Amino acid sequence: xxxxxxxxxxxxxxxxxxxxxxxxxxxxxxxxxxxxxxxxxxxxxxxxxxxxxxxxxxxxxxxxxxxxxxxxxxxxxxxxxxxxxxxxxxxxxxxxxxxxxxxxxxxxxxxxxxxxxxxxxxxxxxxxxxxxxxxxxxxxxxxxxxxxxxxxxxxxxxxxxxxxxxxxxxxxxxxxxxxxxxxxxxxxxxxxxxxxxxxxxxxxxxxxxxxxxxxxxxxxxxxxxxxxxxxxxxxxxxxxxxxxxxxxxxxxxxxxxxxxxxxxxxxxxxxxxxxxxxxxxxxxxxxxxxxxxxxxxxxxxxxxxxxxxxxxxxxxxxxxxxxxxxxxxx
Amino acid sequence: xxxxxxxxxxxxxxxxxxxxxxxxxxxxxxxxxxxxxxxxxxxxxxxxxxxxxxxxxxxxxxxxxxxxxxxxxxxxxxxxxxxxxxxxxxxxxxxxxxxxxxxxxxxxxxxxxxxxxxxxxxxxxxxxxxxxxxxxxxxxxxxxxxxxxxxxxxxxxxxxxxxxxxxxxxxxxxxxxxxxxxxxxxxxxxxxxxxxxxxxxxxxxxxxxxxxxxxxxxxxxxxxxxxxxxxxxxxxxxxxxxxxxxxxxxxxxxxxxxxxxxxxxxxxxxxxxxxxxxxxxxxxxxxxxxxxxxxxxxxxxxxxxxxxxxxxxxxxxxxxxxxxxxxxxxxxxxxxxxxxxxxxxxxxxxxxxxxxxxxxxxxxxxxxxxxxxxxxxxxxxxxxxxxxxxxxxxxxxxxxxxxxxxxxxxxxxxxxxxxxxxxxxxxxxxxxxxxxxxxxxxxxx
Ligand code: SF4
Ligand code: SF4
Numbered sequence: 001x002x003x004x005x006x007x008x009x010x011x012x013x014x015x016x017x018x019x020x021x022x023x024x025x026x027x028x029x030x031x032x033x034x035x036x037x038x039x040x041x042x043x044x045x046x047x048x049x050x051x052x053x054x055x056x057x058x059x060x061x062x063x064x065x066x067x068x069x070x071x072x073x074x075x076x077x078x079x080x081x082x083x084x085x086x087x088x089x090x091x092x093x094x095x096x097x098x099x100x101x102x103x104x105x106x107x108x109x110x111x112x113x114x115x116x117x118x119x120x121x122x123x124x125x126x127x128x129x130x131x132x133x134x135x136x137x138x139x140x141x142x143x144x145x146x147x148x149x150x151x152x153x154x155x156x157x158x159x160x161x162x163x164x165x166x167x168x169x170x171x172x173x174x175x176x177x178x179x180x181x182x183x184x185x186x187x188x189x190x191x192x193x194x195x196x197x198x199x200x201x202x203x204x205x206x207x208x209x210x211x212x213x214x215x216x217x218x219x220x221x222x223x224x225x226x227x228x229x230x231x232x233x234x235x236x237x238x239x240x241x242x243x244x245x246x247x248x249x250x251x252x253x254x255x256x257x258x259x260x261x262x263x264x265x266x267x268x269x270x271x272x273x274x275x276x277x278x279x280x281x282x283x284x285x286x287x288x289x290x291x292x293x294x295x296x297x298x299x300x301x302x303x304x305x306x307x308x309x310x311x312x313x314x315x316x317x318x319x320x321x322x323x324x325x326x327x328x329x330x
Numbered sequence: 331x332x333x334x335x336x337x338x339x340x341x342x343x344x345x346x347x348x349x350x351x352x353x354x355x356x357x358x359x360x361x362x363x364x365x366x367x368x369x370x371x372x373x374x375x376x377x378x379x380x381x382x383x384x385x386x387x388x389x390x391x392x393x394x395x396x397x398x399x400x401x402x403x404x405x406x407x408x409x410x411x412x413x414x415x416x417x418x419x420x421x422x423x424x425x426x427x428x429x430x431x432x433x434x435x436x437x438x439x440x441x442x443x444x445x446x447x448x449x450x451x452x453x454x455x456x457x458x459x460x461x462x463x464x465x466x467x468x469x470x471x472x473x474x475x476x477x478x479x480x481x482x483x484x485x486x487x488x489x490x491x492x493x494x495x496x497x498x499x500x501x502x503x504x505x506x507x508x509x510x511x512x513x514x515x516x517x518x519x520x521x522x523x524x525x526x527x528x529x530x531x532x533x534x535x536x537x538x539x540x541x542x543x544x545x546x547x548x549x550x551x552x553x554x555x556x557x558x559x560x561x562x563x564x565x566x567x568x569x570x571x572x573x574x575x576x577x578x579x580x581x582x583x584x585x586x587x588x589x590x591x592x593x594x595x596x597x598x599x600x601x602x603x604x605x606x607x608x609x610x611x612x613x614x615x616x617x618x619x620x621x622x623x624x625x626x627x628x629x630x631x632x633x634x635x636x637x638x639x640x641x642x643x644x645x646x647x648x649x650x651x652x653x654x655x656x657x658x659x660x661x662x663x664x665x666x667x668x669x670x671x672x673x674x675x676x677x678x679x680x681x682x683x684x685x686x687x688x689x690x691x692x693x694x695x696x697x698x699x700x701x702x703x704x705x706x707x708x709x710x711x712x713x714x715x716x717x718x719x720x721x722x723x724x725x726x727x728x729x730x731x732x733x734x735x736x737x738x739x740x741x742x743x744x745x746x747x748x749x750x751x752x753x754x755x756x757x758x759x760x761x762x763x764x765x766x767x768x769x770x771x772x773x774x775x
Pocket of ligand 2: 380382383384385386387388398438439441442443
């Protein structure tokens with residue numbers, strides 16, 4: 001029976017849909033969970049209760065209700081907008097965010113798409129989303145949208161560097177860019193015990209900025225730019241952008257957990273649940289930062305990236321390389 | 331410790347984390363009713379029974395959002411007199427779409443008809459539904475909270491004070507009546523003794539709320555009380571006293587003289603009038619009987635005019651000569667002076683008005699008081715006949731009494747105030763006049 005199942009799964013055409021469905025399931029559940037968590041955690045951090053009605057118990061179905069609402073809304077495309085680009089932008093932002101989930105190792109043998117350069121593929125994919133943002137910004141024919149999009153692009157360029165440098169330090173330490181190998185070479189305590197803890201903070205900060213999450217949310221700064229590149233979006237397309245944001249939180253948390261926190265490894269009973277727990281914990285931190293810190297100014301944001309994070313991550317790379325060459329174990 | 335750079339960031343995280351673990355401040359309103367502060371201003375409630383349609387609220391409302399309609403109604407007179415009109419409220423509505431909750435209407439209402447109710451859930455989908463009528467405003471009045479208790483040592487509000495006093499007066503009266511009844515029981519036959527209490531009760535009932543529960547308070551009521559003040563005034567003059575500072579008169583259980591009643595009805599009087607007159611007749615008779623009964627048990631006669639019936643030193647003066655046969659019984663009166671100043675003037679009947687005014691002076695000055703015996707005597711005589719006659723006689727006497735100029739001058743010279751001097755002079759004159767009458771006409775019975 002089990003052998004039969006194994007044989008069946010060896011068939012590419014059977015395996016592929018299963019993988020796709022599994023990834024889609026993850027994609028559809030985790031961002032919603034994180035979204036709900038954001039509602040509740042933020043509310044309680046502000047001494048509120050957050051959603052309490054939808055789904056009877058503490059508003060558990062709030063995001064489902066929101067989804068239904070978004071579907072019902074009229075989808076408006078501005079007259080001056082570049083219609084095709086405008087319509088495609090959400091998809092361009094969303095699809096790479098989904099694809100990232102395919103490269104994450106969920107367990108010892110649970111890697112939907114294994115690649116020698118998995119680390120860089122995921123980082124590249126998560127950066128593609130900004131193309132969607134730029135498309136949305138440009139096609140909206142709205143100055144606020146455009147400024148938001150440009151800010152997003154500038155922010156991405158600035159923070160991609162420390163992000164990749166921090167990830168490179170990990171790859172250097174692990175001796176591989178294959179995410180599965182990186183996880184295997186870590187203890188369950190991950191790489192944060194050692195000099196790479198600095199890398200973890202650099203990576204975390206840069207990822208937050210890449211996601212344009214507060215306190216790095218200048219591209220959508222509502223007091224200056226209405227809602228940045230999202231200003232003209234309504235209904236389902238707007239929902240897709242929101243979904244992209246939450247999917248981004250989950251995927252960046254997953255990558256960070258994989259690189260620095262030991263991925264699916266745990267003190268006992270290794271498995272995907274450890275990864276899930278770590279992802280949720282990191283998402284919580286993301287939300288925590290959002291409700292704690294005020295938004296930075298655009299120039300502060302840029303100088304922080306170029307004058308602090310980049311030098312620090314370069315130095316980190318140096319240190320890790322030094323330790324590696326002289327075989328001082330971490 | 332110098333602040334480390336970046337510590338603030340961690341502190342911020344600490345604050346949010348701490349807040350998260352604390353209970354939220356949110357109130358689940360539709361599920362959980364809010365606990366409103368005391369005296370919340372939710373809506374204006376109307377106690378329509380209190381509203382006299384004075385229109386002050388509607389006029390003062392800055393939004394003019396109070397609508398009042400009323401009509402006038404004739405009210406039948408109580409005991410004679412003319413018919414009155416009064417306003418009846420037909421409509422009282424407040425448009426809460428206009429109302430700005432300034433509370434001026436509540437402040438301005440002189441009759442406590444408007445109040446703040448904490449009720450606040452009266453939102454509507456249509457603006458005209460926000461105009462709420464009298465019945466709704468009335469139901470809101472039920473949720474108006476009781477006023478906060480006053481501070482320690484605060485001045486009692488007038489209405490509460492008078493209510494309390496009335497209560498105390500009733501209690502005191504009942505107690506005194508009981509006392510009196512006990513004291514009077516042995517010599518006095520049943521009706522009179524029994525009468526005291528209920529009569530007292532009824533009087534206070536009528537006068538409840540006012541502080542004047544002294545015997546003569548009954549005087550203004552024409553029928554039932556008629557016999558009483560006359561007798562009391564007479565008694566005051568006669569100066570018969572008991573220890574109790576209490577009603578002057580025999581009091582009898584009210585009843586109706588059936589014969590009179592029938593006769594009057596037959597004569598074509600209205601039922602009300604007939605009943606009233608029959609009652610008066612009954613009372614007169616009953617009192618006369620009671621007095622006669624008491625007279626039988628009365629103690630030692632004393633020369634009324636001579637004895638200065640001083641309030642402080644009660645002398646038993648059954649008005650031996652001064653009063654006619656019926657009178658000497660003249661029952662227990664309080665120290666005459668106690669009742670005097672306010673009470674006497676309204677008593678139109680037996681005593682000549684000057685005496686009515688006099689006792690005030692008397693209380694202070696025994697010289698001025700002795701003469702009352704006489705006019706009283708005649709007054710009491712009159713009283714048995716008819717109240718009207720008594721009044722007339724009093725009037726007549728009043729005309730006769732003038733100021734004794736000699737006394738007046740003397741007193742003014744002695745430094746007495748003009749008022750006192752005049753009063754005493756009058757009393758002196760009355761005294762002289764009476765002495766003259768006695769000498770001349772043998773007024774002593
Ligand atoms: S609260 Fe003010 S506005 Fe409202 S009815 Fe009274 S007086 Fe008028
Ligand atoms: S002020 Fe008071 S008594 Fe006068 S009409 Fe208004 S509610 Fe009635």
